[in-house]
Amino acid sequence: MPAERPSEFVEEIELEGHIIDSLLLPKVLDEITNRGGRFELKDVQIGHNRSDPSYARLTVSADSQQALEELLQRIARHGAVPLDKQDCRLVEADMDGAFPEGFYATTNQDTEIRLDGQWIPIARQEMDCGVRVDRQRRTAECVPMSDVKTGDAIVVGRSGTRVRPVERDRITRDAFSFMHSTVSSEKPKGVTVREIAAAMRRARDGDGKILVVGGPAIVHTGSREHFSYLIRSGYVNVLFAGNALATHDIEQSLFETSLGISMEHGGSIEEGHEHHLRSINRIRRAGSIRQAVEAGLLTRGIMYECVSNNVPYLLAGSIRDDGPLPDVITDVVEAQRKMRELIEGVTFALMIATTLHSIAVGNLLPARVKVVCVDINPATVVKLADRGTFQTIGLVTDVEPFLRVLVDELRQ
Numbered sequence: 510m511p512a513e514r515p516s517e518f519v520e521e522i523e524l525e526g527h528i529i530d531s532l533l534l535p536k537v538l539d540e541i542t543n544r545g546g547r548f549e550l551k552d553v554q555i556g557h558n559r560s561d562p563s564y565a566r567l568t569v570s571a572d573s574q575q576a577l578e579e580l581l582q583r584i585a586r587h588g589a590v591p592l593d594k595q596d597c598r599l600v601e602a603d604m605d606g607a608f609p610e611g612f613y614a615t616t617n618q619d620t621e622i623r624l625d626g627q628w629i630p631i632a633r634q635e636m637d638c639g640v641r642v643d644r645q646r647r648t649a650e651c652v653p654m655s656d657v658k659t660g661d662a663i664v665v666g667r668s669g670t671r672v673r674p675v676e677r678d679r680i681t682r683d684a685f686s687f688m689h690s691t692v693s694s695e696k697p698k699g700v701t702v703r704e705i706a707a708a709m710r711r712a713r714d715g716d717g718k719i720l721v722v723g724g725p726a727i728v729h730t731g732s733r734e735h736f737s738y739l740i741r742s743g744y745v746n747v748l749f750a751g752n753a754l755a756t757h758d759i760e761q762s763l764f765e766t767s768l769g770i771s772m773e774h775g776g777s778i779e780e781g782h783e784h785h786l787r788s789i790n791r792i793r794r795a796g797s798i799r800q801a802v803e804a805g806l807l808t809r810g811i812m813y814e815c816v817s818n819n820v821p822y823l824l825a826g827s828i829r830d831d832g833p834l835p836d837v838i839t840d841v842v843e844a845q846r847k848m849r850e851l852i853e854g855v856t857f858a859l860m861i862a863t864t865l866h867s868i869a870v871g872n873l874l875p876a877r878v879k880v881v882c883v884d885i886n887p888a889t890v891v892k893l894a895d896r897g898t899f900q901t902i903g904l905v906t907d908v909e910p911f912l913r914v915l916v917d918e919l920r921q
């Protein structure tokens with residue numbers, strides 16, 4: 510007797526765009542076979558030139574409806590859309606601060622929803638959110654769980670959604686055009702830093718916006734003059750950090766130490782361990798960092814340059830903060846909201862020596878934003894990529910030589 514064939518659950522899907530050179534089609538086929546599914550290519554049209562889009566239509570099959578659903582969900586991330594197109598399903602939120610069950614969970618890739626037969630883009634693309642739709646205006650946006658209001662129309666399920674994955678940059682063939690996290694301490698850094706400098710110059714001189722996320726090692730390693738140069742020269746359009754970066758920067762301005770270590774001779778100073786507390790205290794007495802600058806108390810350093818050059822900064826709180834400085838936002842949900850506002854229009858993000866803030870900001874950025882993460886520990890860059898910020902270029906190095914070489918490149 511012939512072996513009984515398992516019943517097949519099948520869906521026809523299509524993919525279009527630069528699916529060959531951006532490796533989207535191979536990724537889709539890989540996902541299907543690696544997860545025990547099967548595919549049959551029905552139609553493939555490959556663009557003749559580099560700028561021509563390609564097209565593929567294929568059937569995907571699995572042994573159960575659930576396995577098929579899981580497969581379709583995975584390949585949707587690479588731009589696969591079912592041929593049988595339906596509108597998205599909207600369900601009204603029944604309470605504040607939570608989605609209806611089965612809500613569509615977003616990725617950081619640009620996504621569209623189908624409403625009354627037409628595809629509309631989702632604004633403020635961000636991973637791990639839901640999608641709120643304004644039926645009257647025919648708009649859709651990513652909404653974090655905590656911002657959901659009763660009555661909001663929320664997308665539920667996967668149907669009527671399609672992802673537009675980031676395609677390999679066909680104009681500039683730089684380190685970013687490969688969209689892979691190149692994490693290694695053994696790769697030539699000079700070339701990468703040159704390309705980072707070129708990307709920053711393009712952003713500054715064009716319509717880009719540069720976000721820098723920084724940790725206190727920038728100050729501890731004596732790199733703040735390099736960083737101040739970046740701010741003064743227009744290479745920092747917005748700064749995100751925690752209490753520590755600002756505190757130690759101000760400590761250096763007021764006491765010439767960072768964590769009590771002399772920035773001049775590298776030795777510890779008597780009672781130097783109190784300097785950062787005294788610094789925070791002085792700023793609290795002044796009211797804010799801006800007020801300290803205006804009162805002539807703070808006359809140099811990173812935070813001074815931000816205030817003087819009107820570069821917006823956001824200091825997000827953490828449980829280990831001393832003080833904190835009066836500018837630190839200690840409500841994390843509120844800090845995230847403000848970060849989302851400041852992130853609008855960011856095209857390039859440079860994350861330096863902070864695991865906490867790099868991953869937090871990576872979670873908020875759409876995948877189309879180029880991200881460079883500089884850290885002495887490869888685990889930080891790997892974590893960032895593993896948490897979904899896959900477009901990260903990682904540079905494993907001490908922050909001081911990195912910033913020194915970057916500034917040299919930008920000065921040329």
Ligand SMILES: NC(=O)c1ccc[n+]([C@@H]2O[C@H](COP(=O)([O-])OP(=O)(O)OC[C@H]3O[C@@H](n4cnc5c(N)ncnc54)[C@H](O)[C@@H]3O)[C@@H](O)[C@H]2O)c1
Binds near residue numbers: 725885889908
């Ligand atoms: N006194 C304070 O208030 C205080 C002190 C420290 C941290 N904090 C706060 O705690 C939170 C976490 O702090 P964090 O972001 O510094 O810690 P973190 O552990 O998240 O990140 C520090 C990163 O710096 C990297 N690093 C260290 N030296 C380096 C170097 N020379 N070159 C390159 N990379 C280097 C480490 O590998 C690590 O990834 C922040 O919000 C911070 O403001 C507060």
